[in-house]
Amino acid sequence: MSRPLLHAALALSLGAVTLPAAAQAQALVVCTEASPDFLNPQFSSQNTAYDVAAQVYERLTATERGGSQIIPSLAESWTISDDGLAYTFKLRKGVKFHSAKGFTPTRDFNADDVVFSLGRMADPANPFNKVGSGNYQFFNEIVKPSFKSVEKIDDLTVRITLSRPNSPLLSALSVEPMSILSAEYAAAMMKAGTPEQIDFQPVGTGPFSLLSYQKDATIRFKAVPDHWTKAVGNKDRMALVSDLIFVITPDAAVRFAKVRSGECQIARYPNPGDLPAMKADSNLSILQGSIADQSFLAFNERKKPFDDQRVREALAYATNIPAIIDAVYQGTGKAAAAAVPPALWSHDEKLKPRPYDPEKAKALLREAGLPNGFETTLWAIPVVRAYMPNGRRAAELIQADWAKVGVKANIQTFEWGEYLKRGRAGEHEVGMFGYTWDYPDPSQILLSGWTCAGVKSGSNRAGWCNQEASDALDKANTITDQAERAKLYTRFQELFHQDVAGLLFANAQAFTPVRKEVKDYKIHFFGGQPFYGVSVAK
Missing domain, CATH: 3.10.105.10 (Dipeptide-binding Protein; Domain 3)
Known part of the structure; x- marks a missing residue:
């Protein structure tokens, strides 16, 4: 499918969204700079795609929000063999996948999904390997040179075996291209004759699900009511607003104008020349830090x-x-x-x-x-x-x-x-x-x-x-x-x-102007910017 037709089809399939007045009070609106090049981060190396994936998908490991420590995510724990060639992951129980048009999951996340997600990228014979872009840049450059196999030990245990040690593997597994997709969703779309749907209409386990996407206009997300973080009380990884909206605004000056007026509450990638005006605005907080x-x-x-x-x-x-x-x-x-x-x-x-x-x-x-x-x-x-x-x-x-x-x-x-x-x-x-x-x-x-x-x-x-x-x-x-x-x-x-x-x-x-009603937003220096753990004062 050509890119223009893809975006038109996606906007229609997900449906246009108008938030009711009550829901708008619980929305977090972010002015972003560009449309994602892909909705499936396995194909991308760009932050515009990673920012979407950070809300919708999860990975075996994660980087702490606003920090640099590698923490558990879909994997609760792991062990590494003495020779550094075998990584055994114990998976989190009770994690739900999102629903999508034409698909409602019948089971929780398990080892099959990890095997599918990694196997799709690693195995040219996998029926999904050539679906979509077929170019898994991050996996091919960072993981594949040392990757040997991924196997299911039981429903909640997987093992990744390497052909040689890969020192930063746990860190690499935290990045958006290593997101875990639903094997059940893939099988359903293959049976329906629309395997490419898994890349155009994302289904993940993240704290937000993708509601609609209009290229160069808006991306809308909805909080997942039964996300696993609520059961364990992990507020830092939880969606704290009911709706998340990316307003795609290529002009940095316009993004700044919108955050000043309150049309959006966070403006990504502002113009450095506007920094004095940002600091002078009593309605804004300016977050700043060194980036790699x-x-x-x-x-x-x-x-x-x-x-x-x-x-x-x-x-x-x-x-x-x-x-x-x-x-x-x-x-x-x-x-x-x-x-x-x-x-x-x-x-x-x-x-x-x-x-x-x-x-x-x-x-x-x-x-x-x-x-x-x-x-x-x-x-x-x-x-x-x-x-x-x-x-x-x-x-x-x-x-x-x-x-x-x-x-x-x-x-x-x-x-x-x-x-x-x-x-x-x-x-x-x-x-x-x-x-x-x-x-x-x-x-x-x-x-x-x-x-x-x-x-x-x-x-x-x-x-x-x-x-x-x-x-x-x-x-x-x-x-x-x-x-x-x-x-x-x-x-x-x-x-x-x-x-x-x-x-x-x-x-x-890096610096970001944030309206003062936004609470606990943290600039995330590694991978996509998460908007879970962020709330808006009423």
Whole structure:
């Protein structure tokens, strides 16, 4: 099904929703920046999809809300074999799946659902493996290289067996692409001849169920009345409002205006330039904190002249990063040189950004046989992210910088979903991309975005393949000694910097304006932003 038809069909199948006046008082309205690229997070690497999945789905493990500790979720406990190859999970009893149009669950969550969810991604012979996107980027990059099997021991026990140790596995299992889907729902949709429905009309075990989705407009969720957290009294994981509404608002200024007026109660990814006005508004609280992020220009090494390190380095010297930080981040970012951000262990503080030096840039271009420069396209990220507050403005500054050394950059952009799709296909020459870590281990973004294997899968947007760097990441993932792992990540960062694998911008501060009637909202730095545990004062 084409994407426009998909969204139209989904909106119709879930039905438009008008909240009654009584329910509106219990609603939490969040202004978000863009539509999700997928409703099934197994296919995505983007926070827009993760934010939806964080409400609807759950995973075996979780990251504590607003923190970095890995805690039990659908798995109540686990044991790890001495050789680090077998993880045995005891599953939570009495967990209910949501209902959907054409499906009402007849049983509780059990081991079959874990086996189905992981098996779908791992086994090419699984009938659902090619349904939907068929590209399980997170699983393929982070879990699959060490994954051997998943088996049901009994209804409430599963075992994951690895072919080699995978140190951050428990953390990786907490991320939205590892969400647990209903095997019973999948079987029912396969029998009905509509297997793709499981990806378009999500059924999970989360504290909210998805009620309706209108692309580029709204996403509406309903609190699940019998969610397992109520039985155990876990208020932090419980839906505390009856309705949750994402109002998709691409313009950061409009998001801020809506939170000021009360049209929404939380505004995601505001413009840094609005921070003084936010702080001056007595109706708003400003939450702020450091995030683990990576924001960069990807020089597509699969296209000339970007396969030449001298050209990449020339463009690094030609880019006035401090000016970009002043104009775009407006005091909320610090120039980055290391591929691992300061918020994570193994960050290499010895590395320093290349200074702005147009003359050195010209010399490197002459050395590379391009004394008169060249012409290229520069993709500007079309949405506001914490790691890149204003892609268009940053692109304009880069365009002006490069013109001074003879490089003509033509700025292009696309709708966010199209931007991501084309980026995965490697259509860019120079593209603006970024990531935030989904769990507190350096391995995740490095493995998913910067390996030789990632060049083939499309996750390595730069097309950079340094085998020594890839081998260092691979080895670091198989050992448990953190000091030894840190040495390998340090070597990776040195190679990244030496090769100019990407031109890093800044490590950013995240901040969110929240209306004061909202209680216990916490900025969540890893994975999708949860809105359970949040209430609205009457």
